[in-house]
Amino acid sequence: MNFADLGLSDETLRAVTEAGYTEPTPVQAAAIQPVLMMRDLIAIAQTGTGKTASFVLPMIDILAHGRARARMPRSLILEPTRELAAQVAENFEKYGQYHKLSMALLIGGVNMSDQVAALEKGVDVLIATPGRLMDLFQRGKILLTGCSLLVIDEADRMLDMGFIPDIEEICTKLPASRQTLLFSATMPPPIKKLADKFLNNPKQIEVARTGSTNDSIEQALVETTSRGKRETLRGLLRAEDVKTAIIFANRKTTVRELNQSLQRNGFASGEIHGDMEQSARIKELDRFKAGAINILVASDVAARGLDIKGVSHVFNYDAPWHPDDYVHRIGRTGRAGATGKAFTLITAEDAENIANIEKLTSQKIPRITGAAKAPTEDAAEPTIDAGSVRDAEAGGDERVAKPRRRRGGERAAKPEAAPERAAKPERAAPPPREASETPAPRPVAPQRAPARAPEPVAEPIAADADINWNGPVPAFLSARIPD
Structure with missing residues (x-):
């Protein structure tokens, strides 16, 4: 089967051919014709x-066929992340180049006034994230009563990100007679409930078993330790034939620290995570696609659904907390018929997560043992857990232990038997009285000095005085003894 057999227009077929595609993938072959027939669809x-x-x-x-009206988009595509929304917009530009269709992209991190201006002109295709769409709707800047086609993409990720209530509200504001398409990698119960509520007699297609992974991806678990993970990763990056790679970490702080570590060690790397401004994230992705950097360190949300050609490797620096995230992560490689490799660094603490992943994918992932290495990264760089950093910043008790610095030999090992109070100089006895004066004074206890006896001023003790002290003289020994 080829694209010409699916009933697409000559203009669309021309754009597909120029993009370099001749045969549809299984999901394309199964979905395109029902959509053209105006059927609801679950894929x-x-x-x-x-x-x-x-x-x-x-x-x-x-x-x-048709004409757009101001503030009333004719179709709506909901995406969970900004990157996915921008990627879908790129697809419309590429495949719709021979059609006169207008499009608007509603995502956060972009000037809202420009988006409102595009809506005022009227758009055929509106691609949006739920948050920004609801914001503009509540401001009265958009009407959904003229929308005849709704696409809910990455529905399971929408569920993970808490967007299902927003989607349900959006669906209530659309015409009841619309066509609805729902795409998801998995079908958990809440998504099934959403589909039953808002889709009308949908055709359901499933081109791969839920939770399965791509057979063209070579997978491996690499055993290491928490302290040796960075060195293990660098060893893999050097040993493998890495052309382009995406490295996933569970926390945004880990993404930042790992990228800095790779750059210090000579790797051409960049980063994307949820704390970055949209313009900065797009810039990093453009650098990665253009080859200015060949390693991208990413968080799950920022990299969800990214379609980047030629990614040869995926590295899970952290084992994912949710097993379905493993399927999405490694799916960044081995795309469009290409082969790829996926390595997951694991420690003893990851046993439960790996067991859940192997249960979901119904396969035993091969293990590589003996890959752990002692950390040799910049000697001055301590290995700091992200949680410890947060505790320290919050004023907690957890701190990174640092060795005490010695000041040119100061604070050397204490002498085993230090003199009591550093051997203060003895006080001089009072001068004897003449025999002719008065009878001899009563004996005075040796431990008590005569009352108001004059005391000589003690001279400062020289630094080299032999007082059984092997370091510099403390400051208090050089002070004058008060009268």
């Missing part, structure tokens, strides 16, 4: 199978 497909084109291509032909 269960693992990442990297070409599902974006499976709704973009038929939507272009469906929207080719």
